[in-house]
Amino acid sequence: MASDPKVHTFEEVSKHNKTKDCWLIISGKVYDVTPFMDDHPGGDEVLLSATGKDATNDFEDVGHSDSARDMMEKYYIGEIDSNTVPEKRTYIPPQQAAYNPDKTPEFVIKILQFLVPLLILGLAFAVRHYTKKE
Template sequence: MADKTFTLDECKKHASDKDCWLVVHGKVYNVTDFLEEHPGGYDIILTSAGKDATQDFEEIGHSNSARELLEKYHIGGFAGGDSAPGSRNTGAAVAKSGGASKAINVLLPLLLILAAVLVNMYLKKE
């Protein structure tokens, strides 16, 4: 089932609460059964129905468990067709920037601790 590929036009036909598809990182998901369960609410997910929801999905900063949950609803690949500027490769771009900001989140506190230890050592010497 998941080896089918859908165009944006096909996805657009599934944009209601009775039949809701969305695209995240180049994959198409049928999330109709998930709408009621979505912790972020039913309406918000519908605003991304039938289109490339990668940016919306990433902007919220969904957890890894949300990403794992996605796989349950995977029905196929996305053939593209979104003419919005810059949207075609948003998947990879967002994933990359997400990775970089995560690294900073870990490295920055470590650097601050290191600086504090060094200052402390320096002050003790005096």
């Protein structure tokens, strides 16, 4: 009679993040993939990059074969306590300044607001000076 699978906390699993000690969380299950590190077709870096998080999406995005999924069974060591897995953070983009369609920096706009009237005034004086009838 098989015993109940061991339940691991996220913190515990996250500590196993080295080439010689690597655990992954995939679909709520915990796998000790340490013996597979040298044999993984994508290299050990791929497995290491999936530690410390729920690697389900990483695993599914690759499109592993049925034989790869069957192979996982021998690395299975238990379940993850889902209450200990941090919630995924929602990306909040930084607040943007008012829309500036031509992407001109704000200080340039302020300088132009000051200089353009002066240039117009100078042009008006020049035109008046050179078109004056004597």
